Amino acid sequence: MTNARWLDPEERQAWLALLAVTTLLPGNLDGALQREGRLTLFDYNVLAMLSEAEDRTLPMSELAARTYASLSRLSHVVKKLEQRGWVLRSQCTADARVTMAALTDDGFAAIEQMAPGHVESVRQAVFDGLDRRDVADLERIGKRIVHQLEPSSWVLREPRINS
Template sequence: MTEPRWLSAQERECWLALMAVSMQLPSLLDSELHRQARITLFDYHVLAMLSETEDHLLPMSELAGRTNASLSRLSHVVKKLEGRGWVERSQSPVDARVTVAHLCDAGMEMLAGLAPEHVNSVRELIFDGLTDDDVEDLARIGRKLVSRLDPEHWIFR
């Protein structure tokens, strides 16, 4: 058995900071979105990914990729969003074997109302504490990390 490659002091500090951000940030954003609209950050992310597409429509499998979710988790959330009248599922007009999710007008309206405060929270929690160089570095590092975790990730297409 080979000896593990232990983290250096700087790597450990970086790892612990990354873990703290990855654990605390979703919780803080979840709290704000729940207070405003009784939705989770994941719910918001699903709606946002649909809002950014032409016709506000995506195949469920592609939406799962864009939200980093299993189809099972996504299906559960989309069902909840359907119940609120924000999303609807149907067969793809191109391939009847494919189920698509569509952001309804009510969902787009709700999202448009939430977006300014959500973006403000993201700005306050992350970007206001960084320089332009920090943001550039973080984007570069984020792309590197995502490409190692998922080389086929949708952001690289």
């Protein structure tokens, strides 16, 4: 006999909706970025996190945390972005064991060029169908799920911009 805690009908419907979003959204946003700049959503997120960091530079470990990536996955993507001249890796001057990733001027120009199209894709895919209460609920629910999965998540520490 199993002790499975089966989903009730409402939980099942919520789960199927979340599963559909997590399956459909990345492909939708990847497609727009591929057309715009031959990037994946993950590549774009790496550039975006660097563009928002002080001096456009982060330790690779912090960049991995902000992008929810393993260091090996991040290293692979940063290498690809380095080859395009958009990111530069170097040793930290304060601790030689730490590798830093910095967004170059060309990388910043690239993300500035792609950002309007990406934001429009996000708006069309997600926010145009929601009202302000839905947006607040999405943030609240998303952060609660992230907290269960990754209690030390960067997104949970990030202050609200217009709170």
